[in-house]
Amino acid sequence: GAGVSQSPRYKVAKRGQDVALRCDPISGHVSLFWYQQALGQGPEFLTYFQNEAQLDKSGLPSDRFFAERPEGSVSTLKIQRTQQEDSAVYLCASSLLGSNEKLFFGSGTQLSVL
Amino acid sequence: DQQVKQNSPSLSVQEGRISILNCDYTNSMFDYFLWYKKYPAEGPTFLISISSIKDKNEDGRFTVFLNKSAKHLSLHIVPSQPGDSAVYFCAATGGGADGLTFGKGTHLIIQP
Numbered sequence: 001g002a003g004v005s006q007s008p009r010y011k012v013a014k015r016g017q018d019v020a021l022r023c024d025p026i027s028g029h030v031s032l033f034w035y036q037q038a039l040g041q042g043p044e045f046l047t048y049f050q051n052e053a054q055l056d057k058s059g060l061p062s063d064r065f066f067a068e069r070p071e072g073s074v075s076t077l078k079i080q081r082t083q084q085e086d087s088a089v090y091l092c093a094s095s096l097l098g099s100n101e102k103l104f105f106g107s108g109t110q111l112s113v114l
Numbered sequence: 115d116q117q118v119k120q121n122s123p124s125l126s127v128q129e130g131r132i133s134i135l136n137c138d139y140t141n142s143m144f145d146y147f148l149w150y151k152k153y154p155a156e157g158p159t160f161l162i163s164i165s166s167i168k169d170k171n172e173d174g175r176f177t178v179f180l181n182k183s184a185k186h187l188s189l190h191i192v193p194s195q196p197g198d199s200a201v202y203f204c205a206a207t208g209g210g211a212d213g214l215t216f217g218k219g220t221h222l223i224i225q226p
Contacts, residue, residue: 055212105158
């Protein structure tokens with residue numbers, strides 16, 4: 001597609017439930033990023049892929065968070081045993097080449113954990 | 115510890131006037147700075163960027179100024195238009211870091 005696509009657009013989960021968030025980056029983009037944006041805050045870095053390789057996962061807040069990009073295109077962010085503090089908008093972004101280039105963001109998935 | 119700070123949560127400017135959005139940073143390893151614009155229910159979109167080897171970059175109505183000694187950058191929009199009403203995020207990268215470090219954003223409101 002023309003832009004970065006994320007699904008679902010909204011997700012409501014009960015505390016303790018597992019969730020999976022999907023990102024389709026712009027075709028041909030090598031780099032893919034996941035960010036978490038809490039209410040009233042700026043996006044915060046979670047993890048970075050170059051093709052299928054996860055080069056940086058230093059921003060993942062706990063071992064309940066897991067991301068993959070097995071074929072170097074679509075990526076999935078999985079959160080196990082969700083907690084209320086996981087409620088946020090999860091943004092995916094891609095760039096053509098290196099990590100310092102301007103990023104193209106999707107519209108995000110708004111996760112609400114009840 | 116916030117490495118990128120936008121100290122004005124909101125700013126109101128009259129249509130046609132200049133909008134000035136400010137951003138301060140603390141990490142001296144940052145060498146590339148970007149501004150993103152965000153409308154409600156959409157992801158941020160890239161607006162303009164500047165490398166640390168420059169002190170000014172201009173693109174149409176948008177100009178970014180960088181003062182490295184003060185660790186300060188600003189975004190000027192002139193003239194301001196109603197469509198400029200949005201949240202503006204300052205972001206920075208450098209020192210081998212992956213991804214961008216964002217400020218909390220400034221909500222710009224352009225009044226007719």
